[in-house]
Every structure is written in structure tokens, then in C-alpha cells.
Amino acid sequence: MTIEISDKTYDEEFVKKVEDISGENFHKCMQCGTCSGGCPMIEHMDIPPRRIMILTHFGLKDEVICSKTAWICATCNACSVRCPRGIELTKVMEAIRQLTLRKNINYVEPSAISEETIADLPQIALVSCFRKHTS
Amino acid sequence: MKISYYPGCTLKTKAKNMDHPGIAALKALGVELVELPRWNCCGAVFSLADDDLLHLLAPVRDLIRVVEQGDNKLVVACSMCYNTLARANLLMQENSEKRHTINTFMEEERDYNGEVEVVHLLSFLRDEIGWEKIRESIKVPLKGLKIAPYYGCTLLRPQSVAIEPPEKRTLFKDLLETLGATVVDFPASNDCCSSYQILSNPDVGIEAVSKILESAESWGADAIVTSCPLCEYNLGKRQEDALKKHDTLKELPTFYFTQLLALALGLGAEVCKFELNYNGATRLMESKNFLTVV
Ligand code: SF4
Ligand code: SF4
Numbered sequence: 001m002t003i004e005i006s007d008k009t010y011d012e013e014f015v016k017k018v019e020d021i022s023g024e025n026f027h028k029c030m031q032c033g034t035c036s037g038g039c040p041m042i043e044h045m046d047i048p049p050r051r052i053m054i055l056t057h058f059g060l061k062d063e064v065i066c067s068k069t070a071w072i073c074a075t076c077n078a079c080s081v082r083c084p085r086g087i088e089l090t091k092v093m094e095a096i097r098q099l100t101l102r103k104n105i106n107y108v109e110p111s112a113i114s115e116e117t118i119a120d121l122p123q124i125a126l127v128s129c130f131r132k133h134t135s
Numbered sequence: 136m137k138i139s140y141y142p143g144c145t146l147k148t149k150a151k152n153m154d155h156p157g158i159a160a161l162k163a164l165g166v167e168l169v170e171l172p173r174w175n176c177c178g179a180v181f182s183l184a185d186d187d188l189l190h191l192l193a194p195v196r197d198l199i200r201v202v203e204q205g206d207n208k209l210v211v212a213c214s215m216c217y218n219t220l221a222r223a224n225l226l227m228q229e230n231s232e233k234r235h236t237i238n239t240f241m242e243e244e245r246d247y248n249g250e251v252e253v254v255h256l257l258s259f260l261r262d263e264i265g266w267e268k269i270r271e272s273i274k275v276p277l278k279g280l281k282i283a284p285y286y287g288c289t290l291l292r293p294q295s296v297a298i299e300p301p302e303k304r305t306l307f308k309d310l311l312e313t314l315g316a317t318v319v320d321f322p323a324s325n326d327c328c329s330s331y332q333i334l335s336n337p338d339v340g341i342e343a344v345s346k347i348l349e350s351a352e353s354w355g356a357d358a359i360v361t362s363c364p365l366c367e368y369n370l371g372k373r374q375e376d377a378l379k380k381h382d383t384l385k386e387l388p389t390f391y392f393t394q395l396l397a398l399a400l401g402l403g404a405e406v407c408k409f410e411l412n413y414n415g416a417t418r419l420m421e422s423k424n425f426l427t428v429v
Binding site for chain 2: 020021022023040041043044071072074075076077078080081088090091094095098107108113117120121122123124125126127128129131132133
């Protein structure tokens with residue numbers, strides 16, 4: 001996939017927001033791929049975590065926001081504990097999700113969950129899912 | 136000895152088979168787990184957004200309840216609650232700016248400065264009770280039971296709240312060996328079970344579950360033991376879906392560590408509540424004669 005990078009594609013506000021919400025300096029990513037290599041969800045992602053880091057660094061907002069990667073991430077922290085640059089990718093993923101959720105857009109719609117599912121699930125599944133996937 | 140105890144929402148409802156045997160086992164070992172008065176849901180996951188302090192109020196309130204009890208230690212059995220409470224506590228200890236904002240915002244509460252120590256029940260067993268004392272109290276050694284200890288994510292990550300160094304982990308192994316079981320140290324022991332993705336993206340969840348089951352089975356385990364009700368749900372109840380998808384997998388019972396502890400201490404099936412576990416938990420224990428001895 002070829003991606004055009006220029007002044008026109010750089011979304012400064014997006015970069016600033018991810019920096020602020022995550023509190024992480026993802027610009028120091030050296031693209032080693034350790035995060036992607038240890039990610040248990042990678043086969044279900046459209047863009048690997050390593051690539052999310054560089055796309056965010058280059059301010060390519062649409063690629064990052066429209067990717068399903070941050071929604072597939074299970075916040076398992078396997079990447080964060082292994083990153084040789086000490087980047088907490090889980091926080092970057094959270095910031096990316098927040099950019100959508102803070103617009104009042106839900107990834108999971110609580111009202112669409114069936115009564116049987118709610119009765120079946122342990123409370124921590126519902127609470128953690130709503131915390132990560134609803135606005 | 137009395138100690139403050141935080142059960143969390145799931146242990147009071149869906150995971151009574153983790154809560155009850157834990158309380159009973161500790162009682163048998165001379166420790167009274169005193170449920171925190173007026174505890175609230177901790178939020179299940181730690182807030183990762185740097186500008187979000189609102190979701191820290193719930194876990195911090197729980198920690199304030201501990202101080203109000205005149206206690207300085209809180210024992211937590213659920214791994215997700217442990218992770219959330221321990222991380223919130225760490226933030227209150229280390230980040231003076233956020234601590235100040237949170238304390239000021241919670242006008243009705245006393246100030247909290249991270250005075251409480253948040254301890255997982257597994258660490259408590261090792262550090263405060265000790266393997267020796269547990270070994271002396273065993274009535275039903277779990278001889279011949281091959282158990283795969285499943286840590287999952289929240290006991291070991293991030294490092295700041297890990298119950299032990301992930302690369303040198305022995306706690307689960309030491310406990311299970313103390314109970315007389317055979318430990319199957321399998322490679323997927325701290326892989327992710329998909330957590331809340333079981334609800335958001337069930338197919339992704341079932342694949343993660345299948346890989347963990349496959350790993351435990353190929354290393355010869357009779358069962359898996361966990362310390363998290365969401366891991367237990369995913370690996371236990373949702374195992375049905377994994378088995379349907381992969382015909383190479385076979386049924387593998389899942390247990391909470393509190394159940395195995397209570398069983399070995401001779402507290403019997405009534406306390407252990409194996410009927411609340413899924414897929415052949417009772418059957419396995421019966422086949423090993425652990426239920427008839429009592
Ligand atoms: S592990 Fe860290 S440095 Fe390496 S690619 Fe991932 S984020 Fe970048
Ligand atoms: S936290 Fe998310 S991105 Fe990182 S390894 Fe786990 S699932 Fe992958």
C-alpha cells in the first residue's frame with residue numbers, strides 16, 4: 001500500500017490530540033515491529049500496531065481513525081511491556097478510540113445487546129466493554 | 136487475623152464459585168476476609184486516557200473505604216479489580232498534581248494519598264500465610280491432577296503492578312505444588328483470552344480462547360486454573376464455541392485457584408461450588424476421587 005505523505009496530508013490537530021490524550025511520545029517509535037510481533041490480535045487487525053504508530057506520527061488521521069485496529073486491541077499490554085522504546089501503545093490505542101467515542105459515537109451499542117447475552121456475561125465483561133467501546 | 140477484602144461485582148454474582156471458596160479457605164487458614172463496607176464497582180479497567188480523571192474516582196473511593204476502616208491493606212481476589220485498584224493507587228502515590236485534583240473534586244471524602252497497599256489474594260497466600268502453613272493444613276492433596284496455571288494479562292502487566300516478575304513467575308506453580316497438584320507450565324500461560332472482545336468481537340475472542348486451550352491441551356493439562364472471572368468465562372463457558380469451531384480441541388475444565396485451595400483444605404464440594412463451573416469440572420474432580428474423600 002502506497003501512502004502519500006506531504007504537508008497536505010499531515011493533520012497537526014490529530015497528532016496533538018493523540019499526544020494529549022495518550023500522554024505518550026509515540027514519535028520515538030523506531031519501527032522495530034516488536035509490538036506487532038507479540039500482539040495476540042494481529043491477524044484480525046487491518047493495520048498492525050507498528051504501522052499505527054508511524055501513521056499517527058505522520059498525522060495521517062483518516063488511515064488511523066478508520067482502521068479497526070484500535071477496536072480489535074484487547075488492551076492486553078503485551079506490546080507495551082515489550083516496546084524497546086518504552087512506548088505504552090495501549091495508551092495510544094485508547095487515545096485513538098477516544099477520538100471517535102468523544103464524538104458520541106459508540107463502537108458497541110448497549111441497547112443492541114440481547115437480554116440473554118447480558119444475563120450470560122460476567123459483570124466485568126460488560127463494564128470493561130462499555131468502558132472501552134462506548135462513549 | 137482480619138484483613139479488608141474487596142470482592143468486586145462479579146464475585147458477588149456470577150463468580151460465587153471464586154468468592155465463597157476463597158473466604159472459606161482463608162477462614163480455615165485463620166484469616167477473616169472482612170468485606171469492605173460500601174464498596175463500589177472499581178470500573179473493571181484502568182483508565183488509560185491521560186486527561187480522564189473521572190474514572191479514577193470509583194477505585195479511589197474504594198481505597199478511601201479501607202482507610203476509614205482503620206486498615207492499610209486491601210486484599211483483592213479478582214485479577215481485573217486488582218489491576219484497576221492497584222494502578223489507581225499507584226497514580227495517587229506518584230502523581231501529586233492528579234492526586235490534588237481528585238482529592239479536591241471529591242469534597243465529601245477524606246483526602247487520599249495512597250496509604251493503602253493493594254494486594255492480590257495469591258500474593259497474600261504466599262507472603263502472609265506461607266506455603267508451609269498451607270501445606271500443613273492440606274487434607275485432600277490434589278495428587279495426579281495436572282493443572283495449567285493461567286495468569287492472563289492483568290496479574291503480570293504492566294510491570295508496575297505485576298504480582299511477580301513475568302519472566303520468573305512461580306507463584307501459581309508454588310501454590311499448586313503446595314496443594315499436591317502437578318503443574319503444567321504451558322506457553323500460553325500469560326497470553327490474552329481476548330477479555331471484553333468476547334462481547335465486542337466474539338469471533339476474535341473465540342480464536343484467542345482456542346489458542347490457549349490448544350496450548351494447555353498439547354502440554355498435557357487436565358484442567359486450567361485462573362484468577363479472573365472474565366478469563367474463566369472466556370476459557371470456560373465460551374469453550375463450547377471454541378470446540379464447535381475446532382474439532383481438534385477437547386473439553387478442558389477451568390477452575391478458580393480459590394476452589395482448588397478450598398478443595399485441598401478439605402472443604403468439600405458444597406464450598407467449592409463446582410456446579411457453577413462449566414464443562415465437566417465436577418466430573419473431573421469426581422474421577423480423581425477428590426470429592427468422596429471428604
Ligand atoms: S515495539 Fe515500540 S519501537 Fe518497536 S515498532 Fe512497536 S512502538 Fe515502535
Ligand atoms: S494491547 Fe492491543 S495492540 Fe498491544 S499487544 Fe495487546 S491487543 Fe495487541
